Amino acid sequence: MIFNIIFNFILGTIVGSFLNVLIYRLPRKIEVVYSRSFCPECGHKLGFFDLIPLLSYILLKGKCRYCGAKISFIYPLIEFLTGIIFVISFIYYGFSIFYLKFVIFSSILIVISIIDLKTMEIVDGPLYFGLFMGVIFLLIEKNYINTLYGVIIAPLIFFLIIVLSKGGMGGGDFKLSFLFGLYLSFPKIIPWFFLSFLIGFIPAIYLLITKKATRKTPLPFGPFMAISGIIVFLFGNQIIRFYNNLML
Ligand SMILES: [Zn+2]
Numbered sequence: 001m002i003f004n005i006i007f008n009f010i011l012g013t014i015v016g017s018f019l020n021v022l023i024y025r026l027p028r029k030i031e032v033v034y035s036r037s038f039c040p041e042c043g044h045k046l047g048f049f050d051l052i053p054l055l056s057y058i059l060l061k062g063k064c065r066y067c068g069a070k071i072s073f074i075y076p077l078i079e080f081l082t083g084i085i086f087v088i089s090f091i092y093y094g095f096s097i098f099y100l101k102f103v104i105f106s107s108i109l110i111v112i113s114i115i116d117l118k119t120m121e122i123v124d125g126p127l128y129f130g131l132f133m134g135v136i137f138l139l140i141e142k143n144y145i146n147t148l149y150g151v152i153i154a155p156l157i158f159f160l161i162i163v164l165s166k167g168g169m170g171g172g173d174f175k176l177s178f179l180f181g182l183y184l185s186f187p188k189i190i191p192w193f194f195l196s197f198l199i200g201f202i203p204a205i206y207l208l209i210t211k212k213a214t215r216k217t218p219l220p221f222g223p224f225m226a227i228s229g230i231i232v233f234l235f236g237n238q239i240i241r242f243y244n245n246l247m248l
Helices: 002-025 055-059 074-093 097-119 124-141 144-164 171-209 222-247
Strands: none
Touching: 002 074, 002 097, 055 074, 074 097, 074 222, 097 124, 097 171, 097 222, 124 171, 144 171, 171 222
16 A cells, blocks of 8 residues: 555656646647757756656755756646645545546646646647547446536536626636536536635635736636546535535
8 A cells, every 4th residue: 555655656746747848838839748858047958867756856956957047846846746646546546447537637637727827828738638538538437428418517607607707707718617527527517616616716806805806807717627626526426415415
């Protein structure tokens, strides 16, 4: 067990460092697979010892070995977070199809939300990859009817919000909602929807009241959809059961 936990954590940090590459390169349209990593400040090519997940950051004290520029704390944080996600997935699902589904779903959401926070854009590449993988999981699970409900309900609600809010929410969020419909399916899509709004709207209303944002400020909603999606993927059934018990 402890070996598996350590193994999954290390595997997760390695995947996390690849997610960092995507987060840095996709918005800048830099080739992802073949080009070597470099320091964004001095352009020096990075070697093996500069690229060990978490460890390099700690050993180099968060600075570039060649020019001393500070490396953003977000990169080791994402490696750590991805490590934790792999560990949780293993503890929850063992090495099963759900393990794979959860780590792919979470990894895609990490890339999409961090890029959304930085650029206010939902990037297409990871989203389409996620939808493609989601269809493969669907073919394995054969949960067709409930998934169909999921991919209809989620975008439909977002379409209504876009119309009602007169553009207060972007088309990117609408596209992203298909991913949640596909991975969470019905009935988990319902608590996902409420939780996204609860955690997304409270900060938004706070920003509006404190005048840190105006109605015109684009607020990135992707990260809240992502956090809610990860929570509901894991605990959706418990949330639904809890709600049903309250109602009875
Ligand atoms: Zn440098």
